[in-house]
Amino acid sequence: MLLNFKLKPPLECIFPKNERGNKYVSWFYLTDSEYFIDLGKIKLFEHSPQWIEKHKKEYPLIGMYDEYQYSRHLEDLFEILPTIACPMPEDLYSLVDAEEKRDLLDEKVVNLWDDEVYTDAIYTNITKNLLYYGNLDTGYLRVKSDCQFFNVGGKVIIHYNFIDKLKDGCPIWSACKGTYTLEYNEFICEIEDLLNRFFNAMDEQVKIAMQVFNEKELEKSNLILEHSERKDYFYSILSSIKNNVFENRIDWKKVREDLNIF
Numbered sequence: 272m273l274l275n276f277k278l279k280p281p282l283e284c285i286f287p288k289n290e291r292g293n294k295y296v297s298w299f300y301l302t303d304s305e306y307f308i309d310l311g312k313i314k315l316f317e318h319s320p321q322w323i324e325k326h327k328k329e330y331p332l333i334g335m336y337d338e339y340q341y342s343r344h345l346e347d348l349f350e351i352l353p354t355i356a357c358p359m360p361e362d363l364y365s366l367v368d369a370e371e372k373r374d375l376l377d378e379k380v381v382n383l384w385d386d387e388v389y390t391d392a393i394y395t396n397i398t399k400n401l402l403y404y405g406n407l408d409t410g411y412l413r414v415k416s417d418c419q420f421f422n423v424g425g426k427v428i429i430h431y432n433f434i435d436k437l438k439d440g441c442p443i444w445s446a447c448k449g450t451y452t453l454e455y456n457e458f459i460c461e462i463e464d465l466l467n468r469f470f471n472a473m474d475e476q477v478k479i480a481m482q483v484f485n486e487k488e489l490e491k492s493n494l495i496l497e498h499s500e501r502k503d504y505f506y507s508i509l510s511s512i513k514n515n516v517f518e519n520r521i522d523w524k525k526v527r528e529d530l531n532i533f
Contacts, residue, residue, distance in 0.1 A: 273461040282483055291487075302473070306338075307335075354405055355458075367402060
């Protein structure tokens, strides 16, 4: 499986507390999980053995993989899926198919924007639809974990850069820097499989939560309603992707025109 998660049991999930000191049990916090992206020999969001060894005394229950509310990761992934569903032409991909190329183009675009050569619309068009096409938001982790998905020629090419270290040189992640390729249709099947697994797990998670938490902890949570709404939301995006609703989402002709200023 490409996309992997393991939810914590409801009683082990971390919840905020309300003004009266009671746990606020919400759907989002019930998605507390460890997760990783499996690229065969490489796993993204997997801690390095050195990092685990360094922190095992301070955090004896620390796991191999990053831990966060999986809903955030899922939302960030589904935010970029409509973009990924719109294939990038190979000639434009050749401009951003390496991190060094993206950095160089980004510097040129920013400089022209600062000099007011570009309008805001042109700047946004190039940065959003070319430079940051399929870029997975991982800013909530506060450590370098860049992951970008390109749909080119019927394939999804995942670019990743997880080279980040502590001040003492200890690597945070087991992954380094590279690319991984799979067929676009296979990628969409992986997304559908992820949704099926996640909502099957959350069906049980919500059911247990309704049994083990008291009325004050569940107050105003609307777990069952939010669970249903979230499920409808994510599956509606998947349905649109499978029906090719987003295949012309980006005006690549306009992107080329805006690049002509160089």
